[in-house]
Amino acid sequence: MSASPYSQDIARALLPDPGGRRMPAGLYAPLLAKLAPALTELRAAYENRRLDLLHLPERTEDFPAMEALVAKLRDASDVVFLGTGGSSLGGQTIAQLAGWNVPGVGTLRAGPRVHFLDNLDPHSLDEFLAAVPLRTARFVATSKSGGTGETLLQVMAVIAAYKRAGLEQEIGKRLFGISEPRKTGGKNGLRALFENFGCEVLDHDTGIGGRFIALTNVGLVPALLLGLDAKALRAGAGETVRTLLTEKDAAAIPPAAGAALSVAAGEAGLPISVMLAYGDRFERFSRWWMQLWGESLGKKGKGTTPLASIGPVDQHSQLQLWLDGPRDKLFTVISEDIAGTGPQLEATLASLAGESGFGGKTVGDFVSSQARATADTLAKNQCPLRTIRVKKLDEHALGALMMHFMLETILAAHLLGVNPLDQPAVEEGKVLAKRYLAGES
Numbered sequence: 001m002s003a004s005p006y007s008q009d010i011a012r013a014l015l016p017d018p019g020g021r022r023m024p025a026g027l028y029a030p031l032l033a034k035l036a037p038a039l040t041e042l043r044a045a046y047e048n049r050r051l052d053l054l055h056l057p058e059r060t061e062d063f064p065a066m067e068a069l070v071a072k073l074r075d076a077s078d079v080v081f082l083g084t085g086g087s088s089l090g091g092q093t094i095a096q097l098a099g100w101n102v103p104g105v106g107t108l109r110a111g112p113r114v115h116f117l118d119n120l121d122p123h124s125l126d127e128f129l130a131a132v133p134l135r136t137a138r139f140v141a142t143s144k145s146g147g148t149g150e151t152l153l154q155v156m157a158v159i160a161a162y163k164r165a166g167l168e169q170e171i172g173k174r175l176f177g178i179s180e181p182r183k184t185g186g187k188n189g190l191r192a193l194f195e196n197f198g199c200e201v202l203d204h205d206t207g208i209g210g211r212f213i214a215l216t217n218v219g220l221v222p223a224l225l226l227g228l229d230a231k232a233l234r235a236g237a238g239e240t241v242r243t244l245l246t247e248k249d250a251a252a253i254p255p256a257a258g259a260a261l262s263v264a265a266g267e268a269g270l271p272i273s274v275m276l277a278y279g280d281r282f283e284r285f286s287r288w289w290m291q292l293w294g295e296s297l298g299k300k301g302k303g304t305t306p307l308a309s310i311g312p313v314d315q316h317s318q319l320q321l322w323l324d325g326p327r328d329k330l331f332t333v334i335s336e337d338i339a340g341t342g343p344q345l346e347a348t349l350a351s352l353a354g355e356s357g358f359g360g361k362t363v364g365d366f367v368s369s370q371a372r373a374t375a376d377t378l379a380k381n382q383c384p385l386r387t388i389r390v391k392k393l394d395e396h397a398l399g400a401l402m403m404h405f406m407l408e409t410i411l412a413a414h415l416l417g418v419n420p421l422d423q424p425a426v427e428e429g430k431v432l433a434k435r436y437l438a439g440e441s
Contacts, residue, residue: 004240004243004254005239005390005392005396006254006391006397006401006404007389008254008258008386008387009387010261012375012379012387013261013384014261015379027264028260031263035411036250038414039244039250039253039256052205054244056208057235057237057403058234066230069140069176072138072176072200073138073140073225074112077112077113078114078132078136078137079114079115079225080117080137080158081114081222082140082155083118083142084119084151085118086144087143087148087178088116088118089284089287089288090213091214091218091219092118092288093284093288093398093402094219094220094222095222095223095284096283097281098227098228099281105280114226120153125154134161135167137174138174138176140175140176140177141175141178142218143179144209144213145179145180146180146187146189146191147188152193159175159193171198172198175194175197176200177191177194178218178221179201181206209421211296214288215233215237215399219233223395228395230395232395232396232399233395233402234399235399236395236396236397236399237399237400237403238403239396239400240254240255240407244256255411256407258386258405258408259414260411262408263412265384266303266304270327271304272307273306274307274331275307275308275332276309276314276374277308277334278333278334279310279311279335279338279393282334283310285401286308286309288402292405292409293306293409296421297409297412297416297418297420299419300417302417311333311367311370311371312370315370323377330385331384331385333371335371335389335390336391337368337390337391338367338368339368340362341363343362344361345359347359
């Protein structure tokens, strides 16, 4: 077994504090002990193949279909991924590793240009469809059920745009989809639309819920298109699963320790969980985590509120509040070992700027120092803190981290007594939105 590509330290969340501001350490150990049945159940689920997520890192049989689809996308000027929530955020998280949506870098990437239209906005969609070159663009729409209202509207708008452009005969070669197979007697609006125009639709994994699908074809098609090593993403996830299966001490299983810590924070009166990730390529990761945590655990009056932040920029907008505002937060600071990377700073320029200490250092040295300083400052101010350090943010590490937080969420759900796989309140809103659109009261 290779070494884990990341390490987690929760010690500074558990230190006693005479002022009573830090999370009581006594809450953590009992919760960790309560995870024993859940860990046993997850191992049994792996052996009995009752939880597809745990076997996903081992899968290879779905690669030919993904690679065949990507081959049809590569010669496009633009590839547009349609979908919302879990159908988009996982793909965005992985794509960012290749520079997508990274400030400055994203617009300089070699083609095809990649777009994720995840938020339904009439003005933006209208403007985009008027500007994108339809003849050379390709669209990939994802909806697990095939009935997600936002995605259906996007697809209908795209089809209408092709018709207006006199390109209706091209639709079957320009639009693609990912959705569950149609059930006998069931309804799948996305497949119905695409079948009518002869569009190819890949099967969405039926055994993995929407927030947990990032390492299926939903997230790996964008990864392959952008030249990333999709097999390494799954291999990294496999490292995290193997720790779960082989490590007997719950405290040595990072997702278990993280779950117990996060639930303990809620019980200690810390209802907000802040993820501060240092590096542009963590930005979508933190947003993906925010949906995963919030929608999976926010049920029956339970859960904590996730807040995603990116460093070092959010030091300038949030750190004052964190240090001198309400003491109601658990902090997770994620950083990569980037010391020695990036542009090197000339000593003469550093001296001219009045910062001679910068001379000879790299930008990576500076950001690494900022991440360390912020974590230390939070800890010194009695803010409960865990740190996660990534050796190198590549496909292997990202896969391991994503599986970490998926398992942490599942284990936290066990402690809270909620089902991490459903979203009843969200479904109610979806039903009402469709009723209102149809003119019903």
